[in-house]
Amino acid sequence: MTHRQTRRALCAAAAILMAPLATSSSAAQEPGSISGVVRSAVNDSVLAGALVTLEGRPINVQVDRNGRFRITEVPSGKAKLIAKVLGYAPARMQVDVASAGEAAVVIRMEPAAVQLAELTVIGTQADLEERRARLAQVPGSVALVESEEIRGTRQANFKDVLGFTPGVYVQPRFGAADESQISIRGSGLRNNFHARGINLLVNGMPYRNTDGFTDFESLELLNTESIEVYKGGNALRYGGSTLGGAINLETKTGYTADPIGVVAEGGSFGFLKTQVSSGAALGKLDYFGSYTRTSLDGFRDYAVQGRDRVNGHLGYVLSDKTDIRSFYFFARVDEQLPGALTAEELVSDPRASHPENRADRWGRDYDLHHLGVQLRTQLGPNQRLEISPYFQFRDIDHPIFQVLNQQSRDYGAELRYENTVPLLGRTNRFTLGVQPAWLNMDNRQFVNQAGEHGELRKQQKDGAVGLAVFAENALALSARLTAVIGLRFDHSIRKSRDAFVGDGDQSDHREFNPLLPKLGMLYSLPAIDGQVYANVSRSYEPPLLLELNSLAVPGFIELDGQDAWQFELGVRGSSGALAWDVTAYNVELENEILNVNVQPFSYAPFTVPTYRNSPRT
Structure with missing residues (x-):
């Protein structure tokens, strides 16, 4: 054996002998x-x-x-x-x-100064953390209902997911169905259906008609990842100008959804809800899609409900500073309306429907398409710009004492600019927003012939225009004290062009131009990991087209906007597993818009709503 061969053999033997030691040493290095x-x-x-x-x-x-x-x-x-x-x-x-x-x-x-550039991707966990941190900086009462809490409910209507949110009252009209009366701090209590006094948003974008009309039947709570509730004047960041504030639903994205999802749940009175869904993040692209079917026979006769909903979301990270997301949802809603009963009828047969409702096939059926796009970009480490255009189309056929037939088209956008550059050496956040919106609607009414269109009784082109500009600034006066000042200007138009002039030309036009200030203070209390807060704000709500177009008389009725000042003082904090948010508030309300039920004609066996202002409530 040569010297070189001998050396190789010795090295190999040494390696074999040392291997167990090396393995033992490596195994000892546990995480x-x-x-x-x-x-x-x-x-x-x-x-x-x-x-x-x-x-x-x-x-x-x-x-x-x-x-x-x-x-x-x-x-x-x-x-x-x-x-x-x-x-x-x-x-x-x-x-x-x-x-x-x-x-x-x-x-x-x-x-x-807040570094926004690293927290840009919409729909990620970091995005949720940013929103959670924002809520803690609001000088007023707010709430965040997160995914775990939502998933722990039936997720059939807003009462399921918001029932334990203080200050929020929800009462479903048809049990497990999602048409509800909803109120925050007493807003809109005169409505037993639809919404009044609340701005509803999806992914931070307006979900409503330009005149402020909103309903819930198109929204799918199974697709909701979190819900933010901004009470009263605390919704200014979302352009909130209503008495109740704003509710923002953040939906699932490819970052938060499962690749395959199947849901099926059922209950009494024919309640059945099923969904199939899929979502994933594929590099810079993420997607989420779902189809949901909900059906309900109802407790009463002639009370069948049906909902078909399709949701699609697509997001793409264009760069480390810019991302874009589009979302589309479609809803087909079919409702039978069993009508009201007298006290005697209710005692005799609580499941009965009103004979007139059944004979004339009273109901509410519509299709809705909603398409939105969000573009968010960092202009620098302390500046962000969001541009969010949207379009909504709704086609409704609503047989009641007459058949209401409407096709509405809404176009709008929101531009929001944020700047967190320090001011006078202190932490500061400035927000500026612009919200233009337009609505045009074909509005017709026909004689109800067993639910079908009879003779034409009304035909008009309704329109609404909205232009809102709002600004809010939060300045840290000290390490603990932050002052918040905000201002919003609204320019609103309601108009109607009468095309059925046999009973006279009922065309009309109204304008409203309120200026809405807000002032708030936030004082940090490290001992309770919380804050004391106070604010004062004004809200103003012009009448909806639904309210101006009273069903009892032709043309617009005389209505002013609903005007309110709201004062709030509260404290929030936590200790161990206990967290609290206690608020006292006072609302001074003028010209509240109230509904009055009247007979549309002298022998009518039913009533319809018309509206009036109450000078002070």
Whole structure:
């Protein structure tokens, strides 16, 4: 054997002998963990909602309401943590992790201008964290209903998902069906169906007609990822100008949905709801789609309900600073309306329908198409621009004492600009928004012949125009005290062109131009991980076309806008597993729009709503 061969043999033998030792040594290096708390470097308060990332690995955890977090399966050795939360500069820390050990750390973060650029992708977990942090900065009562809470309900109507939200009252009209009376802080209580006094949004975009009319039957709660409730004047960021505030539904995206989803649930009185869905993120592209069918026989005779809904969402990350999302939903709604009973009829047969309703096939059937696009881009680390155009078409056939037949087309957009550059060396957030919107509607009424169109009795072209400009600024006066000031200007037009002039020309035109200020204060209380807040705001709601077009008389009726000042004082905080938000508020309301039920003709066996202003309520 040569010298070289001998050396190779010795090396091979040594490698074989050392292998068990190396394996044993490697096996001894077990993963460890990191636990800790995230606090403000200024006042030592915990920073609930912060995100902690392990550098170089796809590990991303959110701290709890006590500021605590824990990351497991961390390789032993040196690890780098990055913590982020709105209003603070990212904090970095190097941690030594022992094999099978746990490292305890405290991360302290310095206040800074909000860095929006790293939180841009719509529909991601980071997007939810940003919205959660925003809610904590609102100087008034707000609520966030998250996915886990929504999934723990039946998800059939708004009462299911908002029933335990303080200040929100929801009463379904037909049990498990989704047509409901909804009120926040007493808004719209005079309505026993549809919505009054609340701005409803989907993914931050208006979901309503230009005149403010809204209903719920097109919305699918199985597709809802979270719900934000802004009470009263606290909805200014979403252009809220109504007494009740705003409800924003954030829907599932490819980042939050399962690749395949199947849901089936049933109950009494023929309630059955089924859904098939799919969603995924594929690199820069994500998608979500679903089809849902809901049916209900109802407790009463002639009370069958049916809903078919299709939802589609498509998102794409154009760059590290820009993303775009489009969403479309379609709804086909079929309802039978059993009508009202007298007290004697209710006692005799509570399941009965009114004979006139059944004979004339009273109901409400419509198709709705809604298409929206969101483009969000970072103009810099402290500036963001969102552009959100939308289009909605609804075709409704509504046999009641007459057959109401309407085709409406809504076009609108929202442009929102945010700037978080410090002002006078202090943390500041400025929001500016513009909301143009247009509605044109073919509005006809026919004699009801067993639910079919009889002789034409009314034909007009209704229209609405809206232009709103709003601004809000939140300035940190100190480490604990933030002042919020806001202003909104609304220009609203309601118009009607009468094309059925046999009973005279009933064309009409109304304009409303309110100026709506808001002032608020937010004071941080680290001891309870919360804040004391106060605000005062004005709201003004022009009448809907539905209200101006009284069913009892031709043409527009005399109605002024509903005007209110709202005052609010509250405190929110948490301790361990307990969290609270206690609010006292007062509403001074003038010219409240109330409905009065009248007979459309002297011998009518039923009533229809007309409207009037109550000078003070």
